[in-house]
Amino acid sequence: MSKLSPEQLALDVRDLPSLPAVVMELLSNIEQENIDISVLAKKVSYDQALTAKTLRLANSSSLGLQVKVATIQQAITFLGFQTTRNLITAAAVTGCFPNGRCPGFNDKAFWRHSIATAACSRSLARRLRFNQDVAFTAGLLHDIGRLVLVSGHPQAYGEVLAWRAAHDAEWLDAERAMLGVDHVEAGVALAEHWNFSDTMRQAIAWHHAPETAGAGFLAAIVHVANAVVHALDLAGEEDELAPALSSVAWSAMGLNEEAYLDLFRETEQQLEEMSAILMA
Amino acid sequence: MSGAYQMTPLAEAHPGMVLGEVLRDEKGNMLLAQGVVLSEGMLASLARHGVDMLPILAAGRPASAIDPARVQGRLDRVFRKHEGGNDDDWAIGILRQYVEDFRLGREVQR
Numbered sequence: 001m002s003k004l005s006p007e008q009l010a011l012d013v014r015d016l017p018s019l020p021a022v023v024m025e026l027l028s029n030i031e032q033e034n035i036d037i038s039v040l041a042k043k044v045s046y047d048q049a050l051t052a053k054t055l056r057l058a059n060s061s062s063l064g065l066q067v068k069v070a071t072i073q074q075a076i077t078f079l080g081f082q083t084t085r086n087l088i089t090a091a092a093v094t095g096c097f098p099n100g101r102c103p104g105f106n107d108k109a110f111w112r113h114s115i116a117t118a119a120c121s122r123s124l125a126r127r128l129r130f131n132q133d134v135a136f137t138a139g140l141l142h143d144i145g146r147l148v149l150v151s152g153h154p155q156a157y158g159e160v161l162a163w164r165a166a167h168d169a170e171w172l173d174a175e176r177a178m179l180g181v182d183h184v185e186a187g188v189a190l191a192e193h194w195n196f197s198d199t200m201r202q203a204i205a206w207h208h209a210p211e212t213a214g215a216g217f218l219a220a221i222v223h224v225a226n227a228v229v230h231a232l233d234l235a236g237e238e239d240e241l242a243p244a245l246s247s248v249a250w251s252a253m254g255l256n257e258e259a260y261l262d263l264f265r266e267t268e269q270q271l272e273e274m275s276a277i278l279m280a
Numbered sequence: 281m282s283g284a285y286q287m288t289p290l291a292e293a294h295p296g297m298v299l300g301e302v303l304r305d306e307k308g309n310m311l312l313a314q315g316v317v318l319s320e321g322m323l324a325s326l327a328r329h330g331v332d333m334l335p336i337l338a339a340g341r342p343a344s345a346i347d348p349a350r351v352q353g354r355l356d357r358v359f360r361k362h363e364g365g366n367d368d369d370w371a372i373g374i375l376r377q378y379v380e381d382f383r384l385g386r387e388v389q390r
Contacts, residue, residue, distance in 0.1 A: 064313025066302065168360075227372070231379045233358050242359045242372060250371035258319075260378045265296055265317045273315075 003180025004153070012152035012186070013193040016097070020047050023092040026085050028195040030134055037081055041072040044088055053091035056277045058084065062270050082133045089137055090118065094278040097147045102154035104161045109235040110147070111279055112271065114140050116234045119270035120225035123263050127255060128221070135221055138203040141196075142222045145187025145204070146171065149179065170243060172208060184208060210249040220249040232264060234271055288336040290327060295320045296385075300337035305329055351383045 018024075022043040029035060045051050051072060058075040059068050063083070069075045075084045094115075099107040121139030125132045150157045156179060164174035175182040187204040196204075203222050206215035210223040227245040229235070255263070285300025295318055303312040303326075311329060312322065318334075326334070355376060356363075362372045380386075 061313075061315040064302070064315060066310065227375060231358065231372075231375050232382075233354065240358050242362060242376070244361075244369075245372040245375060247371040250374070257378055257381065260375075261296075261382050262317060262319055264379070264382045265298075269298065269315065269317065 004156075006181070006185065006189070009148070009152075009181060009186050009189040010193075012148055013190045016148065016151060016190070016193075019092050019096055019194065020050060022047070023050075023089060024194060026089055027137070027200070028197060030085070030137060030197050031131070031199060035081070037076055038073070040085075041076060044072045049095070050088065050091055053095070053277065054084070054087045057087040057091060057274065060273050060277060062273050086133045086136050090115075090140055090274070090278060093140060093144070097151060102150045102157045102161075104158055105150050105154075106235075106237060108279065109237045110143070112275055113229055113235040114143060115274050115278060116229040116232070116267055116271040117142060117222065117225045119274065120228050120263065120267040121221050123266045123270075124221050124225055124253065124255075127259060127263075128217075128253065130217065130221060134197075134199060135218065138200055138207075138218055138222050139225050141187070141191075141200070142204055142207045142226060143183055143187070144190055145183035145185065148186040148190050149175065149181075149183060153179070165239065168239070168241075170241065208243075210246050217252070220246075220252050223249045224253055228260075228263065229267065232267065234268065284338045285335040286338060287333045290323065290332050290334055293318060293323055293334050293336060295323065297334075298337040299335060301335035303331065303334065305331070346384060348384055351380070355380055355383070 019027075022040065025043075026040075044054065054072065055069060055075065057063075058079055059065060063079060065078055067078065069078055072084065072088075075087070079087075094111060118136045118139035122132045122136040124130075125135035149160075160171075160174045160178045163169070163178050164171065167174070167177075169177075172182045172184070184205060184207075188201060191201040191204050199216065199218055202214075202216045203218040206212050206219035207222040207226060209215065210220040212219075223246060227243055230240060231242045233240050288297075297318050299312055299314055299316045299318065302310055302314045304310055311326065311331070315337075316322070359372070359376050362369055362376070
Protein backbone atom coordinates (compact mmCIF):
# COMPACT_ATOMS: atom_id res chain seq x y z
CA MET A 1 0.00 0.00 0.00
CA SER A 2 1.08 3.60 -0.44
CA LYS A 3 2.63 5.28 2.54
CA LEU A 4 1.17 8.33 4.26
CA SER A 5 2.95 11.65 4.25
CA PRO A 6 3.03 14.37 6.93
CA GLU A 7 0.93 16.48 4.56
CA GLN A 8 -1.70 13.73 4.46
CA LEU A 9 -1.72 13.63 8.28
CA ALA A 10 -2.34 17.37 8.38
CA LEU A 11 -5.35 16.83 6.09
CA ASP A 12 -6.57 13.88 8.17
CA VAL A 13 -6.76 15.88 11.35
CA ARG A 14 -8.82 18.54 9.61
CA ASP A 15 -11.39 15.92 8.68
CA LEU A 16 -11.86 14.80 12.27
CA PRO A 17 -14.95 15.79 14.19
CA SER A 18 -14.11 18.95 16.10
CA LEU A 19 -14.20 19.26 19.86
CA PRO A 20 -16.63 21.72 21.41
CA ALA A 21 -15.04 25.21 21.21
CA VAL A 22 -14.96 25.51 24.97
CA VAL A 23 -12.90 22.32 25.25
CA MET A 24 -10.43 23.57 22.62
CA GLU A 25 -10.09 26.68 24.74
CA LEU A 26 -9.42 24.60 27.85
CA LEU A 27 -6.78 22.48 26.13
CA SER A 28 -4.88 25.41 24.68
CA ASN A 29 -4.84 27.25 28.03
CA ILE A 30 -4.25 24.24 30.26
CA GLU A 31 -1.35 25.82 32.11
CA GLN A 32 -3.12 29.13 32.67
CA GLU A 33 -4.82 29.82 35.96
CA ASN A 34 -6.48 33.13 35.12
CA ILE A 35 -9.47 32.02 33.07
CA ASP A 36 -12.86 33.59 33.72
CA ILE A 37 -14.51 30.68 35.50
CA SER A 38 -18.10 31.89 35.36
CA VAL A 39 -17.87 32.32 31.58
CA LEU A 40 -16.40 28.84 31.25
CA ALA A 41 -19.14 27.26 33.40
CA LYS A 42 -21.76 28.94 31.27
CA LYS A 43 -20.21 27.84 27.99
CA VAL A 44 -19.93 24.22 29.10
CA SER A 45 -23.47 24.14 30.40
CA TYR A 46 -24.78 24.88 26.89
CA ASP A 47 -23.60 21.38 25.93
CA GLN A 48 -25.96 19.07 27.79
CA ALA A 49 -24.26 15.78 27.00
CA LEU A 50 -20.88 17.16 28.01
CA THR A 51 -22.31 18.63 31.20
CA ALA A 52 -24.03 15.39 32.18
CA LYS A 53 -20.90 13.31 31.69
CA THR A 54 -18.74 15.84 33.54
CA LEU A 55 -21.12 15.88 36.51
CA ARG A 56 -21.18 12.06 36.68
CA LEU A 57 -17.39 12.14 36.87
CA ALA A 58 -17.48 14.89 39.49
CA ASN A 59 -19.84 12.81 41.64
CA SER A 60 -17.84 9.59 41.32
CA SER A 61 -16.61 8.32 44.65
CA SER A 62 -12.89 8.59 43.88
CA LEU A 63 -13.17 12.36 44.15
CA GLY A 64 -14.62 12.04 47.64
CA LEU A 65 -17.19 14.85 47.48
CA GLN A 66 -19.51 15.09 50.48
CA VAL A 67 -22.33 16.56 48.41
CA LYS A 68 -23.65 15.76 44.96
CA VAL A 69 -22.98 18.55 42.51
CA ALA A 70 -25.68 19.42 40.00
CA THR A 71 -24.07 22.18 37.94
CA ILE A 72 -20.65 22.91 36.45
CA GLN A 73 -20.39 25.97 38.68
CA GLN A 74 -20.95 23.78 41.75
CA ALA A 75 -18.35 21.31 40.53
CA ILE A 76 -15.85 24.18 40.24
CA THR A 77 -16.77 25.39 43.72
CA PHE A 78 -16.31 22.02 45.38
CA LEU A 79 -13.60 20.38 43.27
CA GLY A 80 -11.69 23.44 42.12
CA PHE A 81 -11.25 24.81 38.68
CA GLN A 82 -8.30 22.64 37.66
CA THR A 83 -9.98 19.35 38.48
CA THR A 84 -13.24 20.35 36.83
CA ARG A 85 -11.39 21.41 33.70
CA ASN A 86 -9.79 17.99 33.70
CA LEU A 87 -13.14 16.22 33.87
CA ILE A 88 -14.63 18.34 31.10
CA THR A 89 -11.70 17.55 28.82
CA ALA A 90 -11.92 13.82 29.53
CA ALA A 91 -15.67 13.79 28.92
CA ALA A 92 -15.29 15.68 25.62
CA VAL A 93 -12.35 13.83 24.12
CA THR A 94 -13.69 10.35 24.82
CA GLY A 95 -16.91 11.19 23.02
CA CYS A 96 -15.28 12.78 19.99
CA PHE A 97 -14.15 9.84 17.88
CA PRO A 98 -16.58 7.42 16.23
CA ASN A 99 -16.14 3.80 17.34
CA GLY A 100 -16.08 0.70 15.16
CA ARG A 101 -14.73 2.19 11.92
CA CYS A 102 -11.84 -0.23 11.66
CA PRO A 103 -12.72 -3.92 12.04
CA GLY A 104 -10.28 -5.51 14.46
CA PHE A 105 -9.39 -2.24 16.19
CA ASN A 106 -10.43 -2.59 19.80
CA ASP A 107 -11.85 0.83 20.71
CA LYS A 108 -12.71 -0.31 24.21
CA ALA A 109 -9.16 -1.50 24.89
CA PHE A 110 -7.81 1.76 23.47
CA TRP A 111 -9.86 3.87 25.86
CA ARG A 112 -9.22 1.60 28.85
CA HIS A 113 -5.50 1.99 28.21
CA SER A 114 -5.81 5.78 27.78
CA ILE A 115 -7.97 6.30 30.87
CA ALA A 116 -5.69 4.10 32.98
CA THR A 117 -2.61 5.99 31.74
CA ALA A 118 -4.35 9.27 32.60
CA ALA A 119 -5.12 8.07 36.14
CA CYS A 120 -1.61 6.64 36.57
CA SER A 121 0.06 9.83 35.24
CA ARG A 122 -1.99 11.91 37.65
CA SER A 123 -1.06 9.70 40.62
CA LEU A 124 2.61 9.83 39.63
CA ALA A 125 2.42 13.62 39.28
CA ARG A 126 0.92 13.94 42.75
CA ARG A 127 3.85 12.05 44.25
CA LEU A 128 6.34 14.12 42.26
CA ARG A 129 4.71 17.50 43.00
CA PHE A 130 4.04 18.00 39.28
CA ASN A 131 0.86 19.58 37.85
CA GLN A 132 -1.68 16.73 38.19
CA ASP A 133 -4.18 18.12 35.70
CA VAL A 134 -1.64 18.50 32.94
CA ALA A 135 -0.36 14.97 33.66
CA PHE A 136 -3.88 13.52 33.56
CA THR A 137 -4.68 15.10 30.22
CA ALA A 138 -1.32 14.15 28.71
CA GLY A 139 -1.87 10.55 29.83
CA LEU A 140 -5.35 10.53 28.35
CA LEU A 141 -4.16 11.90 25.00
CA HIS A 142 -0.72 10.27 24.65
CA ASP A 143 -1.89 7.72 22.06
CA ILE A 144 -4.60 9.85 20.45
CA GLY A 145 -2.65 9.69 17.17
CA ARG A 146 -3.78 6.08 16.85
CA LEU A 147 -7.37 7.28 16.59
CA VAL A 148 -6.32 9.83 13.97
CA LEU A 149 -4.86 6.99 11.88
CA VAL A 150 -7.79 4.65 12.49
CA SER A 151 -10.37 7.33 11.67
CA GLY A 152 -8.61 8.58 8.54
CA HIS A 153 -7.45 5.24 7.17
CA PRO A 154 -9.52 2.44 8.69
CA GLN A 155 -8.65 -0.07 6.00
CA ALA A 156 -4.92 0.63 6.07
CA TYR A 157 -4.98 0.45 9.84
CA GLY A 158 -6.47 -3.01 9.51
CA GLU A 159 -3.22 -3.98 7.78
CA VAL A 160 -1.28 -2.49 10.69
CA LEU A 161 -3.24 -4.76 13.03
CA ALA A 162 -2.48 -7.79 10.87
CA TRP A 163 1.24 -6.92 10.60
CA ARG A 164 1.50 -6.41 14.34
CA ALA A 165 -0.18 -9.74 15.03
CA ALA A 166 2.05 -11.58 12.54
CA HIS A 167 5.28 -10.04 13.89
CA ASP A 168 4.23 -9.75 17.54
CA ALA A 169 5.55 -6.21 17.34
CA GLU A 170 4.94 -2.92 19.09
CA TRP A 171 2.38 -0.53 17.60
CA LEU A 172 5.00 1.99 16.54
CA ASP A 173 6.90 -0.56 14.47
CA ALA A 174 3.74 -1.92 12.85
CA GLU A 175 2.51 1.55 11.96
CA ARG A 176 5.85 2.61 10.49
CA ALA A 177 6.10 -0.61 8.49
CA MET A 178 2.62 -0.38 6.98
CA LEU A 179 1.82 3.34 6.91
CA GLY A 180 5.22 5.03 6.85
CA VAL A 181 4.08 7.22 9.74
CA ASP A 182 3.25 6.36 13.35
CA HIS A 183 0.75 7.39 16.01
CA VAL A 184 3.26 9.78 17.57
CA GLU A 185 3.46 11.85 14.38
CA ALA A 186 -0.31 11.69 13.98
CA GLY A 187 -0.75 12.74 17.62
CA VAL A 188 1.55 15.72 17.16
CA ALA A 189 -0.36 16.74 14.02
CA LEU A 190 -3.61 16.64 16.01
CA ALA A 191 -2.04 18.52 18.92
CA GLU A 192 -1.11 21.28 16.52
CA HIS A 193 -4.52 21.32 14.89
CA TRP A 194 -6.29 21.39 18.27
CA ASN A 195 -3.80 23.98 19.50
CA PHE A 196 -2.62 22.03 22.56
CA SER A 197 -0.11 23.71 24.86
CA ASP A 198 3.60 23.20 24.10
CA THR A 199 4.04 21.00 27.19
CA MET A 200 1.25 18.71 26.03
CA ARG A 201 2.66 18.50 22.50
CA GLN A 202 6.10 17.63 23.89
CA ALA A 203 4.63 14.86 26.03
CA ILE A 204 2.77 13.35 23.06
CA ALA A 205 5.83 13.70 20.84
CA TRP A 206 8.32 12.10 23.25
CA HIS A 207 6.38 9.63 25.37
CA HIS A 208 8.20 6.78 23.63
CA ALA A 209 11.58 8.56 23.78
CA PRO A 210 11.73 10.46 27.09
CA GLU A 211 15.54 10.52 27.04
CA THR A 212 15.55 12.86 24.05
CA ALA A 213 17.07 16.24 24.91
CA GLY A 214 14.29 18.72 25.58
CA ALA A 215 11.59 16.02 25.93
CA GLY A 216 10.58 17.40 29.32
CA PHE A 217 9.58 15.76 32.60
CA LEU A 218 5.95 15.29 31.56
CA ALA A 219 7.09 12.95 28.76
CA ALA A 220 8.95 10.88 31.38
CA ILE A 221 5.86 10.69 33.59
CA VAL A 222 3.64 9.56 30.70
CA HIS A 223 6.33 7.11 29.51
CA VAL A 224 6.45 5.40 32.91
CA ALA A 225 2.65 5.50 33.34
CA ASN A 226 2.21 3.92 29.90
CA ALA A 227 4.61 1.10 30.81
CA VAL A 228 2.91 0.57 34.18
CA VAL A 229 -0.53 0.30 32.58
CA HIS A 230 0.69 -2.19 29.96
CA ALA A 231 2.45 -4.16 32.69
CA LEU A 232 -0.72 -4.24 34.81
CA ASP A 233 -2.51 -5.72 31.79
CA LEU A 234 -5.54 -3.46 32.20
CA ALA A 235 -6.73 -2.87 28.64
CA GLY A 236 -8.17 -6.35 28.12
CA GLU A 237 -6.03 -7.28 25.09
CA GLU A 238 -4.99 -10.92 24.85
CA ASP A 239 -1.70 -9.97 23.16
CA GLU A 240 -0.82 -7.24 25.67
CA LEU A 241 2.86 -6.39 25.50
CA ALA A 242 5.02 -4.62 28.08
CA PRO A 243 6.93 -1.94 26.13
CA ALA A 244 10.55 -0.86 26.43
CA LEU A 245 11.00 1.13 29.63
CA SER A 246 13.62 3.88 29.79
CA SER A 247 15.81 3.40 32.86
CA VAL A 248 16.47 7.15 32.83
CA ALA A 249 12.75 7.95 33.04
CA TRP A 250 12.22 5.22 35.67
CA SER A 251 15.06 6.58 37.81
CA ALA A 252 13.72 10.13 37.43
CA MET A 253 10.53 9.06 39.24
CA GLY A 254 12.62 8.16 42.32
CA LEU A 255 9.85 6.08 43.91
CA ASN A 256 10.18 2.94 46.03
CA GLU A 257 8.19 -0.28 45.75
CA GLU A 258 5.65 0.72 48.38
CA ALA A 259 4.83 3.84 46.35
CA TYR A 260 4.45 1.79 43.17
CA LEU A 261 2.13 -0.71 44.82
CA ASP A 262 -0.07 2.16 45.99
CA LEU A 263 0.12 3.61 42.48
CA PHE A 264 -1.03 0.28 40.98
CA ARG A 265 -4.03 0.13 43.33
CA GLU A 266 -5.05 3.71 42.63
CA THR A 267 -4.71 3.22 38.89
CA GLU A 268 -6.86 0.07 38.85
CA GLN A 269 -9.53 1.55 41.04
CA GLN A 270 -9.79 4.82 39.12
CA LEU A 271 -9.81 3.02 35.78
CA GLU A 272 -12.88 0.97 36.70
CA GLU A 273 -14.75 3.95 38.00
CA MET A 274 -13.87 6.38 35.21
CA SER A 275 -14.29 3.92 32.36
CA ALA A 276 -17.79 3.06 33.59
CA ILE A 277 -18.70 6.71 33.10
CA LEU A 278 -16.60 7.70 30.09
CA MET A 279 -17.31 4.61 28.01
CA ALA A 280 -21.02 4.41 28.83
CA MET B 281 -18.27 0.87 42.81
CA SER B 282 -20.97 -1.03 44.68
CA GLY B 283 -20.54 0.84 47.96
CA ALA B 284 -21.09 -2.38 49.95
CA TYR B 285 -18.80 -2.29 52.96
CA GLN B 286 -18.24 -4.00 56.23
CA MET B 287 -17.25 -2.37 59.53
CA THR B 288 -13.87 -3.87 60.27
CA PRO B 289 -11.72 -3.43 63.42
CA LEU B 290 -8.67 -1.25 62.77
CA ALA B 291 -6.43 -4.08 63.96
CA GLU B 292 -7.74 -6.28 61.13
CA ALA B 293 -7.37 -3.65 58.39
CA HIS B 294 -4.44 -3.93 55.99
CA PRO B 295 -2.77 -1.57 53.52
CA GLY B 296 -4.49 -1.90 50.17
CA MET B 297 -8.01 -2.18 51.56
CA VAL B 298 -10.45 0.44 50.26
CA LEU B 299 -12.78 2.64 52.32
CA GLY B 300 -16.40 2.04 51.32
CA GLU B 301 -17.66 5.16 53.08
CA VAL B 302 -16.33 8.52 54.23
CA LEU B 303 -14.51 8.24 57.54
CA ARG B 304 -15.13 10.98 60.13
CA ASP B 305 -13.87 11.66 63.65
CA GLU B 306 -16.15 12.10 66.64
CA LYS B 307 -16.73 15.76 65.77
CA GLY B 308 -17.82 14.92 62.28
CA ASN B 309 -14.64 16.14 60.60
CA MET B 310 -13.71 14.11 57.56
CA LEU B 311 -10.57 12.03 58.09
CA LEU B 312 -10.52 10.11 54.82
CA ALA B 313 -12.66 10.13 51.69
CA GLN B 314 -14.69 7.23 50.40
CA GLY B 315 -12.66 5.16 47.94
CA VAL B 316 -9.29 5.89 49.55
CA VAL B 317 -6.81 3.02 49.38
CA LEU B 318 -5.42 2.54 52.87
CA SER B 319 -1.67 2.71 53.39
CA GLU B 320 0.36 1.72 56.44
CA GLY B 321 0.89 5.42 57.27
CA MET B 322 -2.86 6.08 57.18
CA LEU B 323 -3.60 3.13 59.47
CA ALA B 324 -1.03 4.38 61.98
CA SER B 325 -2.51 7.88 61.81
CA LEU B 326 -6.05 6.53 62.33
CA ALA B 327 -4.89 4.70 65.44
CA ARG B 328 -3.56 8.01 66.78
CA HIS B 329 -6.95 9.59 66.06
CA GLY B 330 -8.62 6.96 68.20
CA VAL B 331 -10.44 5.29 65.29
CA ASP B 332 -11.20 1.66 66.08
CA MET B 333 -13.56 0.59 63.27
CA LEU B 334 -13.28 1.17 59.52
CA PRO B 335 -15.91 0.83 56.74
CA ILE B 336 -13.97 -1.48 54.43
CA LEU B 337 -15.24 -2.04 50.90
CA ALA B 338 -15.94 -5.71 50.28
CA ALA B 339 -14.11 -5.65 46.95
CA GLY B 340 -11.13 -3.97 48.63
CA ARG B 341 -10.30 -7.04 50.66
CA PRO B 342 -7.34 -8.99 49.35
CA ALA B 343 -8.50 -11.68 46.96
CA SER B 344 -8.28 -15.08 48.57
CA ALA B 345 -8.15 -17.17 45.41
CA ILE B 346 -4.91 -16.08 43.74
CA ASP B 347 -3.42 -18.73 41.49
CA PRO B 348 0.36 -18.00 41.46
CA ALA B 349 1.00 -20.20 38.41
CA ARG B 350 -1.66 -18.37 36.42
CA VAL B 351 -0.30 -14.98 37.49
CA GLN B 352 3.24 -16.00 36.47
CA GLY B 353 2.02 -17.41 33.17
CA ARG B 354 0.24 -14.20 32.26
CA LEU B 355 3.22 -12.06 33.33
CA ASP B 356 5.49 -14.22 31.16
CA ARG B 357 3.12 -13.52 28.25
CA VAL B 358 2.94 -9.73 28.82
CA PHE B 359 6.72 -9.42 29.39
CA ARG B 360 7.63 -11.84 26.57
CA LYS B 361 9.91 -9.28 24.87
CA HIS B 362 11.98 -8.83 27.99
CA GLU B 363 13.01 -12.36 28.83
CA GLY B 364 16.51 -12.94 30.14
CA GLY B 365 16.90 -9.19 30.80
CA ASN B 366 19.97 -7.42 29.46
CA ASP B 367 21.74 -4.51 31.15
CA ASP B 368 19.76 -1.88 29.27
CA ASP B 369 16.50 -3.43 30.33
CA TRP B 370 16.85 -3.36 34.12
CA ALA B 371 13.96 -0.95 34.74
CA ILE B 372 11.39 -3.22 33.08
CA GLY B 373 12.73 -6.09 35.21
CA ILE B 374 12.01 -4.11 38.38
CA LEU B 375 8.58 -3.14 37.10
CA ARG B 376 7.78 -6.79 36.47
CA GLN B 377 8.91 -7.69 39.99
CA TYR B 378 6.65 -5.00 41.47
CA VAL B 379 3.66 -6.09 39.40
CA GLU B 380 4.31 -9.69 40.43
CA ASP B 381 4.39 -8.69 44.14
CA PHE B 382 1.20 -6.70 43.60
CA ARG B 383 -0.68 -9.51 41.86
CA LEU B 384 0.44 -12.12 44.39
CA GLY B 385 -0.44 -9.85 47.32
CA ARG B 386 3.08 -9.92 48.74
CA GLU B 387 3.89 -7.45 51.48
CA VAL B 388 6.66 -5.01 50.66
CA GLN B 389 9.85 -5.76 52.60
CA ARG B 390 11.32 -2.57 54.06
